[in-house]
Amino acid sequence: MQYLLALYVDESRWGGMTTEQQQQGSAAYTAYTEALRSAGVLINSNRLRPSATATTLRSTNGKTQVLDGPFAESKEQLAGYYLIDVPDLDAAMLWAGRCPAVQHGVVEVRAVWAT
Numbered sequence: 001m002q003y004l005l006a007l008y009v010d011e012s013r014w015g016g017m018t019t020e021q022q023q024q025g026s027a028a029y030t031a032y033t034e035a036l037r038s039a040g041v042l043i044n045s046n047r048l049r050p051s052a053t054a055t056t057l058r059s060t061n062g063k064t065q066v067l068d069g070p071f072a073e074s075k076e077q078l079a080g081y082y083l084i085d086v087p088d089l090d091a092a093m094l095w096a097g098r099c100p101a102v103q104h105g106v107v108e109v110r111a112v113w114a115t
Contacts, residue, residue: 001085001086001087001088001092001111001112001114002043002083002084002085002111002112002114003083003084003085003086003089003092003109003110003111003112004081004082004083004108004109004110004112005081005082005083005084005092005095005096005099005107005108005109006078006081006107006108006110007078007079007080007081007082007099007101007105007106007107008076008077008078008079008101008105008106008107008108009076009077009079009101009104009105009106010075010076010077010104010105011050011051011077011079013104025100028100029100032098032099032100033045033082035098036082036084036095041084041085041086041091041095042082042083042084043083043084043085044082044083045080045081045082045083046080046081047079047080048078048079048080048081050077051069051077051078052069054068054069055067055068055069056068056069076105076106079101079105082095082099083112089109089111092109092111093109096109
């Protein structure tokens with residue numbers, strides 16, 4: 001079954017980190033991605049550009065509105081994702097618990113509808 005691991009982090013923290021801390025953070029995500037790949041469960045993953053570059057569309061009274069930025073203001077923003085294929089929710093939660101984002105943000109685990 002496929003699960004999306006949605007990573008939410010406070011993107012303002014990255015700029016306050018030293019170069020060494022940024023390198024350590026990048027290395028942690030690289031190692032995690034490689035562990036998923038080696039286990040044969042990784043389908044896809046990607047990092048997203050900052051939320052300030054987002055555009056949000058919504059419909060109000062039948063009119064589509066286009067807004068700059070994310071829909072909701074919050075401390076944590078959607079920063080990236082991993083799409084994995086594992087036997088069940090327990091396995092997905094085990095992988096989510098290993099994700100570096102758990103240490104400084106939130107990892108949301110969502111099952112993907114089968115097509």
